[in-house]
Amino acid sequence: MAAITETRETIDRLAESGYQYGFETAIDMDFAPKGLNEDIVRLISAKKQEPEWLLEWRLKAYRAWLTMADPAWARIVHPRIDYQDLHYYAAPRAPAPKSLDEVDPALLEMYEKLGIPLNERASLAGVAVDAVFDSVSVATTFRDSLAKVGVIFCSISEAVREHPELVRKYLGSVVPAGDNYYAALNSAVFSDGSFVYIPQGVRCPMELSTYFRINARNTGQFERTLIIAEAGASVSYLEGCTAPMRDENQLHAAVVELVAHDEASIKYSTVQNWYPGDADGKGGIYNFVTKRGACRGAKSKISWTQVETGSAITWKYPSCILQGEGSSGSFYSVALTNHRQQADTGTKMIHLAPNTTSTIVSKGISAGHSNNTYRGLVRIMPKARHARNFTQCDSLLIGDQCGAHTVPYIECRNQSAKVEHEATTSKIADDQLFYCRSRGLSEEDSVGLLVNGFCREVLKELPMEFAVEAQKLLAVSLEGSVG
Amino acid sequence: MLEIKGLTATIEDKIILKGIDLVVPDGEIHAIMGPNGAGKSTLSYVLSGRDGYEVTGGSVLFDGQDLLAMEPEARAAAGVFLAFQYPVELPGVGNANFIRTAVNAVRKARGEPEMDTVAFLKEARAAIKRLSMPEDMLKRNVNVGFSGGEKKRNEILQMALLQPRLALLDETDSGLDIDALRIVADGVNAARGPNFSALVITHYQRLLDHIVPDRVHVLAGGRIVRSGGPELALELEAHGYAGLEAA
Numbered sequence: 001m002a003a004i005t006e007t008r009e010t011i012d013r014l015a016e017s018g019y020q021y022g023f024e025t026a027i028d029m030d031f032a033p034k035g036l037n038e039d040i041v042r043l044i045s046a047k048k049q050e051p052e053w054l055l056e057w058r059l060k061a062y063r064a065w066l067t068m069a070d071p072a073w074a075r076i077v078h079p080r081i082d083y084q085d086l087h088y089y090a091a092p093r094a095p096a097p098k099s100l101d102e103v104d105p106a107l108l109e110m111y112e113k114l115g116i117p118l119n120e121r122a123s124l125a126g127v128a129v130d131a132v133f134d135s136v137s138v139a140t141t142f143r144d145s146l147a148k149v150g151v152i153f154c155s156i157s158e159a160v161r162e163h164p165e166l167v168r169k170y171l172g173s174v175v176p177a178g179d180n181y182y183a184a185l186n187s188a189v190f191s192d193g194s195f196v197y198i199p200q201g202v203r204c205p206m207e208l209s210t211y212f213r214i215n216a217r218n219t220g221q222f223e224r225t226l227i228i229a230e231a232g233a234s235v236s237y238l239e240g241c242t243a244p245m246r247d248e249n250q251l252h253a254a255v256v257e258l259v260a261h262d263e264a265s266i267k268y269s270t271v272q273n274w275y276p277g278d279a280d281g282k283g284g285i286y287n288f289v290t291k292r293g294a295c296r297g298a299k300s301k302i303s304w305t306q307v308e309t310g311s312a313i314t315w316k317y318p319s320c321i322l323q324g325e326g327s328s329g330s331f332y333s334v335a336l337t338n339h340r341q342q343a344d345t346g347t348k349m350i351h352l353a354p355n356t357t358s359t360i361v362s363k364g365i366s367a368g369h370s371n372n373t374y375r376g377l378v379r380i381m382p383k384a385r386h387a388r389n390f391t392q393c394d395s396l397l398i399g400d401q402c403g404a405h406t407v408p409y410i411e412c413r414n415q416s417a418k419v420e421h422e423a424t425t426s427k428i429a430d431d432q433l434f435y436c437r438s439r440g441l442s443e444e445d446s447v448g449l450l451v452n453g454f455c456r457e458v459l460k461e462l463p464m465e466f467a468v469e470a471q472k473l474l475a476v477s478l479e480g481s482v483g
Numbered sequence: 484m485l486e487i488k489g490l491t492a493t494i495e496d497k498i499i500l501k502g503i504d505l506v507v508p509d510g511e512i513h514a515i516m517g518p519n520g521a522g523k524s525t526l527s528y529v530l531s532g533r534d535g536y537e538v539t540g541g542s543v544l545f546d547g548q549d550l551l552a553m554e555p556e557a558r559a560a561a562g563v564f565l566a567f568q569y570p571v572e573l574p575g576v577g578n579a580n581f582i583r584t585a586v587n588a589v590r591k592a593r594g595e596p597e598m599d600t601v602a603f604l605k606e607a608r609a610a611i612k613r614l615s616m617p618e619d620m621l622k623r624n625v626n627v628g629f630s631g632g633e634k635k636r637n638e639i640l641q642m643a644l645l646q647p648r649l650a651l652l653d654e655t656d657s658g659l660d661i662d663a664l665r666i667v668a669d670g671v672n673a674a675r676g677p678n679f680s681a682l683v684i685t686h687y688q689r690l691l692d693h694i695v696p697d698r699v700h701v702l703a704g705g706r707i708v709r710s711g712g713p714e715l716a717l718e719l720e721a722h723g724y725a726g727l728e729a730a
C-alpha cells in the first residue's frame with residue numbers, strides 16, 4: 001500500500017507545521033459588523049437579495065433561537081461562546097463570478113494548494129466541485145455537463161434565485177428551523193452552501209463534491225446544504241473541509257438536509273479535517289453540525305459515511321428518518337481524536353414505516369488526551385413492522401490518557417422489529433505492532449496500517465479517491481501519539 | 484555474517500539467555516534444537532528487537548553492524564527476517580497490501596526503488612504458486628482465520644518476497660502436514676545461496692531431512708550446550724535432551 005509510505009512522507013513534511021492546511025489567504029473581504037440581532041439577519045438576507053418569505057423564515061428561526069439554550073447533554077466541554085463577538089457575514093468583496101475565468105486568482109490558487117483544482121480540465125476525473133470559501137460559494141465546476149442531464153448543482157444562494165419553488169418546498173423540511181440550538185442559529189444566519197437536485201430517474205453521472213474552506217477570523221461559519229433526489233434518482237456527494245491554524249476557537253454550525261423519494265438513493269460522504277487545535281488544545285474549530293436525511297419514498301436509501309479527524313470539538317449526528325416503506329438508512333463513521341480533541345458523534349435512525357432497515361458501523365479511535373463518544377439512537381415506531389437495525393460500535397484506544405464512551409439509546413415500540421447491537425473496545429496489541437515492525441514498517445506506519453485496518457469497513461464505503469485521502473489523514477492525525 | 488557473543492537477556496527480571504555464543508557465516512543454515520522453555524524463541528525475539536526483552540550483556544553483530552542498537556524495522560531493512568512461532572493476526576489489513584508495504588518499506592530503507600502494485604502482484608502470485616498456497620491468501624486479512632499451516636506458509640511467503648539475508652525460522656514446521664513441510668522446506672532451500680543464512684529453530688529431525696543444516700546447536704537452559712553437524716539432530720532424535728542441560 002503506497003498510501004502508507006506516502007503517509008510517512010506526509011508526516012515528515014508535516015513535522016514542522018503539524019497541520020498541512022493551516023495557511024491563510026489574503027482576500028479582500030466584506031464583513032458584517034460583529035454581533036447578532038434582527039438587523040444582522042436582515043442584512044444577510046438583503047446582501048443575498050433574498051425574497052421576503054426567506055427573510056421571514058430566517059427571522060422566525062432567529063426568534064426561536066433566542067428562546068433556546070445550547071445542548072448540555074453531550075460529553076464535551078468548552079468555554080461559553082460569545083455570540084455577540086462574532087461576524088455573521090463575510091464574503092469576498094469582488095462580485096460573484098459568472099464563470100470560472102472570473103474567479104479571483106488568489107482563490108483559485110488556494111484551492112489548488114489544497115489539492116482541489118477548480119479548473120475543469122485539471123480536476124479529478126468525474127468529480128464536480130462546489131467551492132465554498134467562508135460560507136460563500138465561489139465556484140462550481142461541471143455545471144454545464146450536469147445541466148444536460150437535468151442535474152442542478154449550484155450554491156444555495158443561486159438556487160434561491162433560480163429555483164425558488166424547490167428551495168421553498170424543501171428548505172427546513174427535514175431539519176426544521178427550530179430543531180435545535182445550532183440548527184436554529186444556522187437557519188437565521190446561513191450564508192451559503194450547496195444545492196443539488198437530481199430529477200426523476202437520473203443517476204448523477206459524476207461525483208458531486210463541496211469543498212469548505214474557512215479563512216476569515218472571528219467569523220462564524222454557517223453553511224446550508226440541500227440535496228433532493230426524485231424518484232429513482234441517485235447521487236453520491238462528498239464534502240471536505242479545512243481551515244487555517246488559529247489560536248482562537250471558531251464556530252462552524254452547518255445544516256445538511258437530504259430528501260430521497262421513491263427508490264432514490266443518496267450517498268453522502270464527509271472527510272472532515274477542520275483545524276483540530278494544537279497539541280495542548282489551543283484553537284481549533286467547534287464543529288456543531290446538524291445533518292439529517294429523510295427517506296420519504298418507498299425503498300429509498302440514504303447512506304452517511306464520515307471520516308472525522310479534525311475540529312477541536314465535534315458535535316454531530318447524521319441521521320435518517322425512514323418514512324418510506326422498505327427504505328433504508330446507514331451510517332458508517334470513523335471518528336479519530338488525538339491530543340485534546342473532543343468528539344461526541346453518532347447517528348439517529350428513526351424507523352417510521354414497515355420493513356425499514358438501518359445499519360450503523362461506528363469506529364472510534366482515541367489517542368493522546370482526547371475524548372471520543374459514540375452516541376446513537378435507534379427508534380422503532382409502532383408502525384415500523386419488521387424493522388431491522390444492526391449496530392456495531394468499535395473503539396480503539398491508543399495510550400492510556402484518552403477516553404472512549406459508547407452511549408446507545410434503543411427505543412423499540414414494535415415487537416416484530418429486530419435490533420442488534422455489538423460493541424468492542426480494543427487497544428493496538430504489542431504483538432501486532434512488533435509483527436509489523438519486524439517486517440520493516442516504522443512504528444508510526446505500523447499504527448497507521450493497523451488503524452486503517454480497524455476502519456476498513458467504513459473506509460471501503462468511501463469513493464475510491466477519497467478513501468486514499470482518508471487513509472493518509474488517519475495516519476497523519478495520529479502523529480505523535482505513539483512511542 | 485551473524486556473530487553472537489556472550490549474549491545474556493532477561494524478561495521481567497527472569498534470566499532467560501545465560502550467555503549465547505554463536506556464529507552463522509553467510510550462506511550457511513544452522514538448526515537450533517532444545518527443550519521447551521529453553522529460550523529459543525527468546526533468542527529470535529532478541530535478535531529481531533522485540534520490546535520487553537532486556538539485553539544484560541554480550542553483543543550481536545550482523546555484517547559487522549551492532550544489531551542490538553537498531554530498531555526492529557532497521558533490522559528488517561538490514562535483512563533480518565523472523566518467521567514467528569505464532570504469526571499474528573492483523574484484522575482489516577489485507578495480506579497483499581501488508582506485504583507490499585513491507586517490501587517497499589525495506590526497499591526504501593535500502594535506497595532501492597519501490598515496487599508498483601502490478602509488479603508486486605506478479606511476484607506475489609508466482610511465490611504463492613511455488614508455495615502451493617490458495618491465491619485468495621493475498622486478498623484475505625493478514626493471518627485472520629488462517630489455519631495453523633496456512634499461517635506458517637504465509638510466513639514463508641513473506642520471507643520469499645522480502646528476500647532477507649538472515650532468516651530466523653521459529654518452529655515454522657510445527658503443525659504442518661507432510662506436504663506442507665516439504666513446501667516450506669522448498670521455500671527455504673530456494674532462498675539458499677551465498678547471501679542468505681538462516682537459523683532454523685525446530686523440535687523435529689524430519690524438517691532437517693528437507694533442509695539439511697550446516698550446523699546443529701542445542702540450546703538448553705539459556706546456553707548453547709552442544710554443537711555438531713547434521714548427525715547431531717539424529718542423535719537427539721534417538722536419545723532426547725537428557726543430560727545435556729547439565730553439560
Ligand SMILES: Nc1ncnc2c1ncn2[C@@H]1O[C@H](COP(=O)(O)OP(=O)(O)OP(=O)(O)O)[C@@H](O)[C@H]1O
Nearest residue numbers: 494495497499517518519520521522523524525526
Ligand atoms: N513475558 C514473559 N514473562 C515471563 N516469562 C517469560 C515470558 N516470555 C517467555 N518467558 C519464559 O522464558 C522461557 C523461555 O521461553 P521461550 O519462548 O524462549 O522458549 P522456547 O525455547 O522457544 O520454548 P518452546 O520450544 O516451547 O517454543 C520460558 O520459561 C518462558 O516461560
Ligand SMILES: [Mg+2]
Nearest residue numbers: 523524525568
Ligand atoms: Mg519457542
